[in-house]
Amino acid sequence: MNIVVCLKQVPDTNEVKIDQKTGTLIREGVPSIINPDDKNALEEALRLKDSNGAHVTIVSMGPPQAQIALREALAMGADEAILVSDRAFAGSDTLATSNTLAATIRQLDYDVIFAGRQAIDGDTAQVGPEIAELLGLPQITYVEKVEVINSGLKVRKAWEDGYEDIEVKTPVLLTAIKELNEPRYMNIKNIFGMYQEKEIKTWNADDIEADKTVLGLNGSPTKVKKSMTKEPKGQGELIQLPPKEAAQFVISKLKENHFI
Amino acid sequence: MSIADYKGVWVFAEQRDGELQKIALELLGEGRRIADKLGVELTALLLGDKTDNMVKELVAFGADKVIVADHPLLGHFTTDGYAKVICELANERKPEVIFIGASYLGRDLGPRVSARLSTGLVADCTSLDVDEENNNLLMTRPAFGGNLMATIVCGDHRPQMATVRPGVFEKLTRDANRSCPIEKVTLNLTDDDIRTNTLEVVKVAQVLADIADANIIVSGGRGVGAKENFAILETLATSLGGVVGGSRAAVENGWVDKSLQVGQTGKTVRPNVYIACGISGAIQHLAGMQESDFIIAINKDPSAPIMKVANLAIAGDYSKVIPEMIAQIEAIKENNLI
Numbered sequence: 001m002n003i004v005v006c007l008k009q010v011p012d013t014n015e016v017k018i019d020q021k022t023g024t025l026i027r028e029g030v031p032s033i034i035n036p037d038d039k040n041a042l043e044e045a046l047r048l049k050d051s052n053g054a055h056v057t058i059v060s061m062g063p064p065q066a067q068i069a070l071r072e073a074l075a076m077g078a079d080e081a082i083l084v085s086d087r088a089f090a091g092s093d094t095l096a097t098s099n100t101l102a103a104t105i106r107q108l109d110y111d112v113i114f115a116g117r118q119a120i121d122g123d124t125a126q127v128g129p130e131i132a133e134l135l136g137l138p139q140i141t142y143v144e145k146v147e148v149i150n151s152g153l154k155v156r157k158a159w160e161d162g163y164e165d166i167e168v169k170t171p172v173l174l175t176a177i178k179e180l181n182e183p184r185y186m187n188i189k190n191i192f193g194m195y196q197e198k199e200i201k202t203w204n205a206d207d208i209e210a211d212k213t214v215l216g217l218n219g220s221p222t223k224v225k226k227s228m229t230k231e232p233k234g235q236g237e238l239i240q241l242p243p244k245e246a247a248q249f250v251i252s253k254l255k256e257n258h259f260i
Numbered sequence: 261m262s263i264a265d266y267k268g269v270w271v272f273a274e275q276r277d278g279e280l281q282k283i284a285l286e287l288l289g290e291g292r293r294i295a296d297k298l299g300v301e302l303t304a305l306l307l308g309d310k311t312d313n314m315v316k317e318l319v320a321f322g323a324d325k326v327i328v329a330d331h332p333l334l335g336h337f338t339t340d341g342y343a344k345v346i347c348e349l350a351n352e353r354k355p356e357v358i359f360i361g362a363s364y365l366g367r368d369l370g371p372r373v374s375a376r377l378s379t380g381l382v383a384d385c386t387s388l389d390v391d392e393e394n395n396n397l398l399m400t401r402p403a404f405g406g407n408l409m410a411t412i413v414c415g416d417h418r419p420q421m422a423t424v425r426p427g428v429f430e431k432l433t434r435d436a437n438r439s440c441p442i443e444k445v446t447l448n449l450t451d452d453d454i455r456t457n458t459l460e461v462v463k464v465a466q467v468l469a470d471i472a473d474a475n476i477i478v479s480g481g482r483g484v485g486a487k488e489n490f491a492i493l494e495t496l497a498t499s500l501g502g503v504v505g506g507s508r509a510a511v512e513n514g515w516v517d518k519s520l521q522v523g524q525t526g527k528t529v530r531p532n533v534y535i536a537c538g539i540s541g542a543i544q545h546l547a548g549m550q551e552s553d554f555i556i557a558i559n560k561d562p563s564a565p566i567m568k569v570a571n572l573a574i575a576g577d578y579s580k581v582i583p584e585m586i587a588q589i590e591a592i593k594e595n596n597l598i
Contacts, residue, residue, distance in 0.1 A: 221380030
């Protein structure tokens with residue numbers, strides 16, 4: 001079985017810096033990690049490899065420093081890692097990102113594609129389904145359990161109020177949530193092996209043979225018009241009102257902030 | 261593609277196994293406002309099986325038109341079935357705006373549809389508006405765990421698509437006397453279009469395993485005074501969909517279980533809303549909750565340390581304020597019932 005895992009390196013912080021000119025995030029100087037949901041996706045791929053045998057390829061779009069995340073993925077047990085990196089990808093929205101990753105995956109053999117449900121720096125949950133669409137694959141999102149069966153996979157999808165068991169043939173794209181598994185640590189043997197045998201391939205826009213008009217800022221239908229940071233929490237308001245009025249005030253604030 | 265060819269606002273009326281979801285009505289409420297600003301028609305798009313009763317609700321809650329795709333294969337949601345029907349309709353009818361709820365269903369369906377239509381999709385919007393200069397939709401969403409708000413446009417592509425966070429927008433008042441055209445579309449949908457096979461759907465009552473996972477915590481301290489007084493905190497927590505917690509004093513007095521203790525020796529929590537009742541705010545307690553998004557403190561002593569970290573510091577008696585809060589929340593809920 002060939003498994004492709006889509007993985008994103010994300011900043012491990014709530015500290016946001018914005019490029020005032022472009023309205024996009026500045027990633028330099030912020031510590032980075034593998035996006036948590038993507039780590040669950042990778043873990044599940046590795047479990048399928050352990051139990052059924054599989055070749056696990058990591059695909060990531062990002063700047064050169066995203067290599068570190070790919071090294072960690074290799075040390076966890078992935079067989080191969082491809083970093084798709086090119087200035088042409090800068091400013092990509094989710095569709096342009098999905099075009100890039102879909103074009104990359106077209107160069108590979110795959111039965112199952114795993115992605116994390118969403119990345120903590122964007123929270124859109126769009127790239128997985130968009131890749132599935134661009135590759136013409138069925139998708140199952142919010143996956144919390146995967147089982148290999150004769151006809152393909154039996155997958156448990158989470159809903160707000162329960163779950164659904166679904167049977168699907170491969171090839172298929174699945175998006176992982178944290179309930180799926182507990183990611184393993186890097187393996188010492190793999191850490192050594194990673195430096196000796198495993199090498200991270202870096203592909204650019206030419207290598208993935210994609211239509212350049214669908215990549216990067218120009219290939220992005222959505223554009224950030226304006227962004228603002230949340231106001232810092234200052235001294236709160238002191239309310240000295242009779243109980244009924246005080247309660248009214250609190251409820252209006254809860255509504256205003258969409259907590260109720 | 262000519263942008264001028266695209267007209268009208270569509271809202272996807274989410275139903276799950278025959279039950280119209282609240283988000284469908286919220287989208288109609290906000291869709292109504294946007295459609296009026298643009299001076300165009302508001303269409304509710306309903307996919308399902310045996311949909312007649314649901315159609316009536318969509319009319320009563322503000323649609324100018326309802327497009328109904330009624331088919332046995334659409335009763336239960338499938339990505340393939342729903343995406344096919346919606347994309348075919350959108351390609352044919354060319355709406356300028358499509359709103360979908362940012363629910364599990366909508367976040368599965370939305371990107372599938374937008375990618376097939378080669379357009380943009382803005383996820384999880386909490387505010388929508390129209391740019392008066394060019395009639396583009398302004399879609400605002402939180403990013404980076406809510407630390408950043410971004411307003412996004414999709415100027416050169418149509419339809420402009422957004423998923424919208426449930427609970428943010430208000431539905432209109434139900435008007436059973438409203439009427440509007442209802443169009444049932446003919447579908448060419450077969451089993452072969454749907455590549456997933458649902459084996460079983462199970463509903464599970466939500467069990468909260470850990471206070472640290474709660475979105476809303478109503479916490480009590482020494483000032484609550486007795487175990488039985490926690491009942492009112494419990495009621496408030498339930499009506500807000502949250503849980504009860506306690507300070508170290510409350511745990512040591514045996515008023516709440518140790519597993520519910522917030523603070524340095526208990527759990528560190530950062531819920532959306534933390535309501536502290538009768539808690540003075542020892543530094544060990546503050547360490548466990550001051551990262552909460554929105555803190556409400558109710559304390560008789562306006563100079564208590566908890567009042568300094570609170571967004572709303574209410575100088576008063578929790579046993580008088582909380583019953584008022586409960587009554588008002590229940591009143592809101594009643595008005596919101598479908």
